[in-house]
Amino acid sequence: MANPEQLARLRGLYAVTPERADGGALLADVEAALAGGCRVVQLRDKLSPMAERLARARALRAATLRHGALLLINDDLALCRLVDADGVHLGRDDGDLAQARRLLGPEKILGASCYADLARAQAAEQAGADYVAFGAAFPSPTKPEAANATVDLFFRAKTALTVKVCAIGGITAANAPTLLAAGVDLLAVITDLFSAPDIAARAAAYQRLFEEAQS
Ligand SMILES: Cc1ncc(COP(=O)(O)OP(=O)(O)O)c(N)n1
Numbered sequence: 001m002a003n004p005e006q007l008a009r010l011r012g013l014y015a016v017t018p019e020r021a022d023g024g025a026l027l028a029d030v031e032a033a034l035a036g037g038c039r040v041v042q043l044r045d046k047l048s049p050m051a052e053r054l055a056r057a058r059a060l061r062a063a064t065l066r067h068g069a070l071l072l073i074n075d076d077l078a079l080c081r082l083v084d085a086d087g088v089h090l091g092r093d094d095g096d097l098a099q100a101r102r103l104l105g106p107e108k109i110l111g112a113s114c115y116a117d118l119a120r121a122q123a124a125e126q127a128g129a130d131y132v133a134f135g136a137a138f139p140s141p142t143k144p145e146a147a148n149a150t151v152d153l154f155f156r157a158k159t160a161l162t163v164k165v166c167a168i169g170g171i172t173a174a175n176a177p178t179l180l181a182a183g184v185d186l187l188a189v190i191t192d193l194f195s196a197p198d199i200a201a202r203a204a205a206y207q208r209l210f211e212e213a214q215s
């Protein structure tokens, strides 16, 4: 379990990077999201060779530190350690969560994909996850085959769990309020953020939704 200061930062828009052939363009897009107020970024890069992923992770590490934002790495504990990222996000094919917690130590953030499976989320909490992610909340252009996590599941998750709850998949600034009403802590977004004509303005719109949900 990460420390309380880190955990308090797990709220708001969670920008998950799109696959971009051009690392410079990716960095510019993430910088725009950070300028708009996004404070949690995930490097999700399944296509680049290792050297390029390392370069991207280093660049994102510098950018997130400049903006006081968290950087999490999808799938790859070794890369997390190499760039001293704030933590990792792991899915069902990415190894054992309890072992990941042991390898990461107590301070780093551990996130777990739980699809539409509350029992899996309870096990992830026991294994030391700091947040659990359910999705797809809505049909996802990035992952059309993803499980369907209903709004009702998010309500139930908020009651059953003490860890933070993240929604992912097909989220837009228009449908996000339904998830925020269920008490979701993090909205993980790719398409609606990174395909926006003005990424900084879209990130700011999400942050405003969180502020409104809190008041
Ligand atoms: C925040 C967040 N939630 C879910 C996922 C999906 O993870 P996974 O199931 O391991 O699938 P891939 O992302 O590896 O295709 C995620 N990356 N981030």
Ligand SMILES: Cc1ncsc1CCOP(=O)(O)O
Pocket: 135, 136, 139, 140, 141, 142, 143, 146, 168, 169, 170, 171, 188, 189, 190, 191, 192
């Ligand atoms: C990685 C992942 N896991 C479930 S849906 C998804 C993709 C989310 O991307 P988008 O915001 O474009 O639907």
